Amino acid sequence: METLEINSLFRKRIGIPENEVITWSKLDYVLEKTAQALPFENLAVIENRRYKISKENLMNKILVNHEGGLCYELNPLFYLFLIENGFDAKLVRGSVYDNENKMFQRLGSTHVSILITLQENTYLIDTGFGANLPLKPVPLTGETVFSKNGEFRIKKTNNEYGDHILEMKLTDKHTDWAKGYAFYSNRPMADTSELAEIQSVIYDNENSPFNKSPLISIFTSNGRILLTNTHYTQWIDSVKQKEKIDKEEFEKLANYFMEK
Template sequence: MGEAISSYVMAYLNRINYTGTIDLSQETLARLQEQHIKSVPYENLDIWCGVPLSLEITDLYNKIVINRRGGYCFELNALFGWLLRQLGFKVTDLFARFWRDETVLPPKRRHHVLLVDISGKRFLCDVGVGGVVPLRPIQVIEQVAQQQNDEAYQLKRDENYGWMLNEQKDDSWRLIYSFTEEPQLLIDYYAASYWCESAPHSPFKESAIAAIRTEDGRHTLKGIEFRTFTSEGVSTYIPQTEDEFNHALKTYFGISLSSLPASIKFDATKPF
């Protein structure tokens, strides 16, 4: 790159443990996304505790980079999009409908994704999902299986819902989410984010949740139950005291008690 990288961008790169060269290649984009997903947790702790969210880039930077917290799609993809633009990538913000695990169909548009153009090739980028989704960008081409380690993904087209991201499960393809190509501004996500924060039936208000990918699997939190997924199986840990909970939160997700809302209280008899 021709211009020097700012200290703000360098701090962000350090936050996601990114090392190596920076250029506008597909390979660099893939490493940035993978490092982000493995370094910054998906979590809803502010929503669970009733702390209002801000989607302003300065606030997101302070929360995620400075205070080493995580967030959910409207936070994580907004800030990751900012990083990519600072590095010189051509980024378009898009809206998506999350289909996987939804019971009321078709689902509302409540997911933020990114479209990145590299020399005419377009890639779907997403660092804002707690479940298993592509670790690296998916090229936006129709009905081509794209393998990522033990996972495979494919994009299909629907005349009503646009691009449909599918994952391979056993011998079939299952829909994760869909998105259209209408460019969005950050203010376009405010209403959907407010619904996620405030609506009585919002899935983000059901319990405390967190997730992060690891080199050989992932860690998750739901309520006070910590789970670790590896190729060898699943292990579960349920802390019995507030100190044990805080230690596990730091160990698995890098979140320290000092960075959490003061309203968080440990109670082993409740979801959180």
């Protein structure tokens, strides 16, 4: 498939006109549409469906077959879309922080996100961080940005995990700042071989949170939905509703959200 098809298929999948020019001021809108159309999900991992990470395979999985994916799938695809629309972007790796245990996850730098540069200013963009999406570009200057999902900022740091760290205060979860992930702003990913390495860790490492049980997370126009094989949880205008489900109900709901 040609690169041009990414632009066309991506727009069709998230529901924006094919001829609409994606300017800087429209990125918030595009990020929200993406979060509502592309599920953050690990079904391929749970089912042990392995595939080579490539431009064509990402397009087929997410844009043609209407699946979602994890960070190493969703963000590279959005990166390709940004490049096709004339943005100066690069992929970087990050190390996710475990706020509950107050330590970085024992998986190495397995998170993938995007840095975008505009007029000598750099911003973080993420479409693959589950329920923690900023839904806006976050400047590396430390300035706080606000979206319907909460408050987000990036602070400079200096440790073995990175030189910057994303912090968040989610609308329906945090009363104080929580750490998201650290990353090196000056170490862009070289090629897709790094994505293959991350994919292997996510599939096979015993510390991976994504190879234990199925998970689907997707945003809606007024909240978000979290689906596991035991519970269906939805937030509507920050009001949480949670109900138990069985395997049959999970499969029915999973099919619905994957086919939207």
